[in-house]
Amino acid sequence: MRQTIAQVVLAGCLIVLFNACLQDIDDVQLTDWSPEIAIPITNTTYSIQDFLENNNSGGSITTDEDNLLKLIHAGRVSSLNGADKIQIPDVSIPLPNSSLDLSSSMIPFGYDxxxxxxxxxxxxFAFDNIHNEDLMVSLQINELMDNGMSITYNIPVSWDGSASQTIMFSTDLMDKTLDLSGGNLSISYDARLSSTNQSVLLDKASIGLKDISYRYIQGYIGNISFDLPLDSIAIDLFENSVGSSIYFEDPIIRTSISNSFGVPVRIQANALNAMTHESGIMAITSDLDDGVDFNYPTLSEVGDYASTMIEFNASNTNIATIISDNPYLLLYDFSATANPENDPNIEGFLMDDSRFSVDFELELPLWLRSDIFTLENVVEFDGSILDEIEAAHFKLNTNNGLPIDADLQFFFEDENGVVLGTLFDTPTPILSSGELDADGRVISNGSNELDIPLSNSLLQQIMPAKQIRIAASIVTADMGTTSVKFYSDYAFNFQMGLKATLKNPN
Amino acid sequence: MQRYILFVLLFVSSLGFAQQDLSLHFMHNIAQSNFTNPSSFNRYKVNVSLPSFYSGFYHSAFTPADVVDIQGTTMFVSLDDMVNQLKEEGNILQTNLHFDPIAISFMLPKLQFSLNYGVRVNSHIQYPKGLFSLLWEGNGTNLGETINIAPSFDIMAFHEIGLGVAVEIQENLSVGGRLRYLSGIATTYTDASEVSIHTNPEFYQLTATTNYRQLASGITYDNGNGVDFGGLSALFGSNTGMAIDLGATYRLLDQKLKLQASILDLGAITWDDNLNAWESQGSFTFEGLDLKDVLEEDGEDFENLGDTLQQVFNIEEVSTSSFKTSLGGKYYLSGIFTPVKGLHLGALLYGESYRGSLYPAFALSAKKDLGKIFSAGLVYSMREKAFTNLGANLMLRLGGVQLFALTDNLIPIFNPLNTQNFNFRVGLNVAVGKKEKKVN
Known part of the structure; x- marks a missing residue:
């Protein structure tokens, strides 16, 4: 408060003093004020990993033992569970006599x-009591086990006085086992009159299995098809690229299959396509087109998963050609067939949770060449800040440890993307490739120094801009004729400063 | 109330920019001339000096007329001209205010004793050209250079009680001295003043370095609300010091020629009460933002630039122990020749030291006594970049009362925009008992 009072008093007295000495002054103006300020904009070191992480969010980055960078894009599809694919239907077996020996193959399960x-x-166990008195019935199915012991069911029947009494006996099959390894199903019953203990036959007797769910089945299950869900892998690396041509020397597709079905299964690619910027949909050719059998656990490996790895590279697929057309999406549609040859001698197994899954992976080692690779990025920009500037001058220094040359252009655009002006008259080289040794490794950085003037007319032109589209055109060393490798320690540095002359506010 | 009075004093001093007045040295017919040479004897046996005021201003660089152009009712201020007038090694804005409520002197044979009390407010501001050139021209014109922008502020207010004695050793030789007790009221003193900015031509990286320390006693920086002056210290407070003035006068040519030499303000005050200190120390280089963060949507933006730069100049209040401020020193070497009775022609070589530098001035005087009741004189003086200073002095004696007024530069009265220095002194003495008059 005191300071405010002091300032007011001081200002007032100064005014009084000068007014005492000077004629009346209505206005005070500063003349010739047009300072030139110089500020640094950025000093940024961008490693190749930084670049990849910003332009490859959908994948992962790894290195090999030589620190060569690799991009990995992966996806997974899984089959249905065994129990969802193979169901045991309800079964009904008539018993015309008190015993029945039935071949296991005759049981209407649908599978042997x-x-x-x-x-x-x-x-x-259903039957009619036509004997007009109480009965004692015992049922035995030799192959139906409980803890390894055959089960005998004792069924007392109380006659209800009717001439034909329908009896329905049912029991839970949970945790029971039906062992048909002998090839036969033996069913017998012993029905006796309660009054005389005389053995009698039951009318309309039958054995049924209903609402069967299993934990494990073994045998010949026939030829079963699995349709796997269609899936895709996004490749962000090429998301911002326009009109690019990049050739990878050693792209690899890996298909890893984990299978817990105890039967041979063959996988086939119904469709394996790439969506590319340049050529639209392109089909990836491979052995998967004709089907590939994958490993399965044996009867002694129940509950285990058997793994199969199938690798496709430039020598056995057209993947290198596909990648050079900048794919941004890989689409894969697989189907599988259990016991594809339908061999009845193959005894396999299924558990209720048996399944197989397919991991699909695209690996791109950064060993490549490109005679044109364009990246674009759009950043927000408020051109109104240029209103205070009379003229400006950028200074750009680059130090490049990558084996690439790059041109850069800045497009100043309005909110509708209409170009209002460009920083350079033509795309201008800002990065010069580092010097390479015989192994293609950068041994000496390339450097550039650039002075970029912005005239007043250009400043006026771009003042309405709301965004800047930055377009970089990149070629690998030797104008893209030589494949180069990118190692994890590669980086480039750029420094930018701005010198601006401010406008006279008057 | 005391704070207000102190502020008014300081405020007035900021108006009446001053250097030590040169005209006073030639007014040997008033007791106050003894302030410039303690060996100077009064003409009257008893002198009581009633309140007198002195205020002075000096600016070593431009005059307002150098930077101001008035057209009609519009004042155009050309800071470009102002910057061009500034010196690289530093520019001085100096003010002084002296208030002498009372002084007494009396004479015995060949002895003169004096006792005085006064309040002094002196300010000395030194600022580098870089401070204004940076603000006005920007740093883009000084690539590769290190620009110092640190001003120094030395303001000191103190009481003084002086006890002086002049002794006529021989008929033609007198010597004198004054011992002054100093009691500090308030001060602010720049102990270290280095603030520099370097713009690297590589890509305009900015390096700011500060080593700035401001000490104060009796002043508190009120957390952004400004400066809070403490109360007027008691006359015998904790901030004390001593100063000594020495002088000699020699007459020759049948006493028509008087040669004088004096050294004043040799002393210092030790400040021990209500101490404050503020400092900024550090070095920071700004190389721009990390573009990786800018390109990421949640990265930093350019608004952080201002915060970053502010950190370099962050001023922190720190503790300090007692410190000492020197009064500097003033040096007079003069000769006054009286060819005929009542006409006195003088020449003065003056020097003032501050922070190890000497600031000289030269003056020529012509004064005419018109009987016993009136004297008038003109003084032409020159100092650094100020060559057109024409001063005047008047004394009117009515009965035993002397009225006097003097200034080293009349021109600002008529052309206030065209001056680098101005001062004035007015006062009133009661002087009785005229002693046997010497020639001058």
Missing amino acids: LTKVDFKGGELR
Whole structure:
């Protein structure tokens, strides 16, 4: 408060003093004020990994033992569970006599099974009591086991006084096992009159299995098809590229299959396509077109997963050609067939949670050449800040440890993307490739120094700009004729400063 | 109330820019001339000096007329002209205010004793050309150069009680001295003044270096609200010091020629009460923003630039122990020749030291006594970049009362925009008991 008072008093007295000595002054103006300021804009070191991380968000970056960088794009598709694919239907077996020996192949499961571990369902024994009195019935299915012991069911029947009494006996099959390894199913019953213990036949007797769910089945399950869901892998590296041509020396597609079905399975690519900027949809050719069998666990490996790795590279696919057309999406549609040859001698198994999954991976080692690779990025910009500037001058210094040459252009655009002006008259070289040794490794950085004037007319032109589109055109060393490798320690540095003459506010 | 009075004094001093008045040295007919040479004897046996005021200003660089052009009712200020007039090694803005409420002198045979009390407010501001050239021209014209922008502010207010004695050793030789007790009221003193900015021509990286320290006593920086002056210290407070003035006068040519030499303000004050210190130390180089962060959507933006630069010049309040400020020193070497009775022609070589530098001035005087009741004189003086200073002095004696007024530069009265220095002194003495008059 005191300071404010002091300032007011001081100002007032100065005014009084000068007014006492001078004629009346209505206005005070500063003349000739047009300072020139110089400020640094940036001093940035950009490693090749920084660049990849900003332009490759969908993938991962790794290095090999020589620190050669690799881009990895991966996806996964999985099959249905075994229990969802193969179901045991309801079964009904008539018993015309008190015993029945049935070949296991005649059981209407739909498959020639040798073993079933039940997880749920019902065993039903139905018959009519036509003997007008109470009965004692015992049922035995030799192959139906509980903890390894055959099961005998004792069924007392109380006659209801009717001439024909329908009896339905049912029992839970959970945790029971049906062992058909002997090739036969033996079913027998012993029905006796309660009054005389005389053995009698049951009318309309039948055995049924209903709502069967299994934990494990073994046997010949036939030829089963699996349709895997269509999926895709996005490749961000080329997302911002326009009109580029980049050839990778050693792209690799890896297909890794994990299988817990105990049957041979063959996988086939119904479609393996790449969406490219340059050529639209392109088909990737490989052995997957004709189908590839993958490994499966044996009967002694129940519960385990068997792995299969299939690798495709430039020598056995057209992937190198595909990549050179800047794909931004890989689409894959697989199908699989269990027991593709439908061999009845193959005894396999399924668990209720058996499944196979396919990991699809695209690996791009950064060993490449490009005679044109264009990247664009748009950043927000408020051109109104140029209103205070009379003229400006950028200074740009670059120090490049990458084996690339790059031209740069800045497009100042309005909110609709209409170009209002450009920083350079023509795209201007800002990065010069580092010097390479015989192995293609950069041994000496390339450097550039650039003075970039901005005239007053250009400043006026770009003042309405709302965004800057930065376009970089990149070629690898020797004008893209030589493949170069990018190592994790590569980086480039650029320094930029601005010298601006401000406008006289008057 | 005391704070207000102190501020008014300082405020007035900021108006009446001053250097030590040269005209006073030639007014041997008033007691106050003894302030410039303690060996100078009064003409009257008893002298009581009633309140007198002195205010002075000096600016070593431009005059307002150098930078101002008035057209109609519009004042055009050309800071470009102002910057061109500034010196690289530094520019001085100096003010002085002296208030002498009372002084007494009395004479015995061949002895003169004096006692005085006064309040002094002196300010000395030194600023580099770089401070204004940076603001006005920008740093783009000084690539590769290191620009110093640090001003120094030395302001000091103190009481003084002086006890002087002049002794006539021989008929033609007198010597004198004054011992002054100093009691500090308030001060602010720049102990280190280095603030520099370097713009590297490589890509205009900015390096700011500060080593700035401002000490104060009796002044508190009120957390951004400005400066808060403490109360007027008691006359015998904790901030004390001593100063000594020495002088000699020699007459020859049948006493028509008087040669004088004096050294004044040899002393210092030790400030020990209500101490404050502020400093800024550090070095920071700004090379721009990291473009990686700018290109990322959640990265930093250019608004952080201002915050970053502010950190370099951040002033922190720190603790300090007692410190000492020197009064500097003033040197007079003069000769006054009286060819005929009542006409006195003089020449003065003056020097003032400050922070190890000597600031000289030269003056020529012609004064005419018209009987016993009136004297008038003109003084032409020159100092650095100020060559057109024409001063005047008047004394009117009515009965035992002397009225006097003097200035080293009349021109600002008529042309205030065209001056680098101005001062004035007015006062009133009661002087009785005229002693046997010497020629001058």
